[in-house]
Amino acid sequence: MIVFGAVYSDRMTAASDPGELLQRMFAAAVAAAAPDACMPPHMPARPKGRTVVIGAGKASAAMARAVEMNWPGELSGLVVTRYGHAVPCKRIEVVEAAHPVPDENGVAAATRILELVRGLTTDDLVICLISGGGSALLTLPAAGLSLADKQQVNRALLRSGATISEMNCVRKHLSAIKGGRLAAAAWPAKIVTLVISDVPGDDPATIASGPTVADRTTYADARTVLRKYAINEPAAVLTHLQKAGDESPKSDDPRLVTARTVLIATPQASLEAAAKVASRAGVTPLILSDRIEGEASEVAKVHAGIALQIAARDQPAARPAVILSGGETTVTVKGKGRGGRNAEFLLSLAVVLEGARGIHAIACDTDGIDGSEDNAGALIGPETWYLAGERGIDLKSRLADNDAYGAFAALDCLVVTGPTLTNVNDFRAILVTS
């Protein structure tokens, strides 16, 4: 097990200790997205009146603490985060709720957040702290709907093959807080939303379903999505969408004109931070994309092909080079093993590379938890392949069983950080030295 927190030296380590260099890159990627580091430059000006802090997401408690530490005046508020992601705050209340399936704690928090921002004046300021996971954590069914209604539609949408943007369109029209409704409620107070992005393209209207951002979709769009995927459950939802009252605020809504949104951390910024670490160590960084999606084991095959091309032909970059990519892969579970998408990615990579000389790789979730286990991800090299052979661990059959966690635990190459209290999605780095 590789535990984080060592003091890293600045010496060239690409060839002498590739694993250490890869861990430094991941650490830099996480540090670039840490609220303590990325929030201070974006603190809004102090208002004449009150300052209310609200927020939702896996990073919201850490973000709230960063506000407290950088705010000179009066402050109060409430943020909701995932179970286990709270940190002690003095003036902002922190509550925990369920993710990814919402629970009543999330509904109660959303209700209180709406109450907190209602009745403010133009002299007041609302600081809204949004990060990944906020959509499930900030749940408030529209009038006439129950949490169960929303959950039922959500499950049907997930099964239907609808795109994320189609699902978000429906969700925004079944909610009393999403799709700009939170900002509308806070009016006439000024509202500044600080966002840590974990979505491809970093669109604030998408992150946490954009509670403070103008909605580009309508009730009619939501009905079209349900028709397209033949979703006709439950009746209360259909009635609500047919009624089409209280449309979500659009970009010309006067209540949203003064709302401002700032991206304070993104997958791309974290990849750039890792690239800097590589460059300083004399390694050419190749940022492939901040938005790689697809089945983890297949995505790994493409990364392996590129790594082998670097090793064989110094294309598309000359050695030593590191391939960097972000985004979020998926795992279609068919086996009975354990493991998240980053470990699955690495296990498939190891199977394709078959111990290829001079290729090492790290893949971790920047939130510190890869799926449902206790690891952030793992770190592999040629030695992983040979050690597996010696210990009789068949990596190929472990992959077929989706048991990346089990395999890498047995090979002592899990990366364990604990929750990092931020989230800019997955981080992958493949270092090719020879």
Place this chain on the structure above:
Amino acid sequence: MIVFGAVYSDRMTAASDPGELLQRMFAAAVAAAAPDACMPPHMPARPKGRTVVIGAGKASAAMARAVEMNWPGELSGLVVTRYGHAVPCKRIEVVEAAHPVPDENGVAAATRILELVRGLTTDDLVICLISGGGSALLTLPAAGLSLADKQQVNRALLRSGATISEMNCVRKHLSAIKGGRLAAAAWPAKIVTLVISDVPGDDPATIASGPTVADRTTYADARTVLRKYAINEPAAVLTHLQKAGDESPKSDDPRLVTARTVLIATPQASLEAAAKVASRAGVTPLILSDRIEGEASEVAKVHAGIALQIAARDQPAARPAVILSGGETTVTVKGKGRGGRNAEFLLSLAVVLEGARGIHAIACDTDGIDGSEDNAGALIGPETWYLAGERGIDLKSRLADNDAYGAFAALDCLVVTGPTLTNVNDFRAILVTS
């Protein structure tokens, strides 16, 4: 339908006609692997004695014709190619056989080829023409085995999850011609093998199971593979492997010492040829890899992520740029539609890109036949997405039905070339202009 053969201009077309530029890149990739172009520089010296030409593969007839056209002296021989891939030759006999499942025509051809090279002298020369598909076309069961025995083991191996190199190890030890046995039979004649590669890594021992190349594996290895995957059928095969007589020639075998192998065309050389076309048009080529593998629709998602990164951030290359990749993807058929892996790749790419501005792509099999249809592949752009919307063609559900051919036929963007008579595997190019 886009039919090849237009005369291309040299003007800058990246922005003005991206589709034309992409077709020129594909045409250059195919031309670089065409026997007429790539064989003449590699013709061996004329021997004192006889010259016998043999060969197997999808390109073998075209290669034989290229020898005839570039050979000053006496010549005879026999090559075997896939049904529909014969071209008229004058002095070398061309026979056709089944691919990918071998038939009796292949067995008969292999028998005659062995007879042709036996009894030659040190003054004689054998020119062996090898290309993709040669393994199935050049089939000769070892003594005591039937074609049905080999087919049965082959099917069991394909189901087992064994790697290509493991399958080749077994095949070489069930064959009377593979794994260097053809070269051993031709001894003491000189033998020169000219190879068009369609495999990752271009290892001549792998292409067509290396009939003229020293084998690195043994009967013991073959038995290990069968044990590992619990394959115990049929009895004749097990008996043959247990007997372990007549081991395949190894690198120190005196009969193979003078055997020479020349790679005359490779996926990489074809990518480089396409890259030159791009450079001349002012477009930066990014050769990702000559050996991309994986599920076609997932591989497309990764390529889409990279293309969007170029469009959004000029990384890993600045616009205008073209991503080039080779190798062979796979399609796990779940639907009832038609289409090969290159069309499937493009359909998935189109679904992810959703008409993204300034991104056009071509994906074709360099052999001119994408799977089992009549097209080499297809060519798409943002207009493909919007046209599909207008015509009510749901690209996402077509993808789920594996109906890339049907979708692109309806959208008039299939690329049709007919058999190109060469094969350096798949060719993909994604052009990002804005």
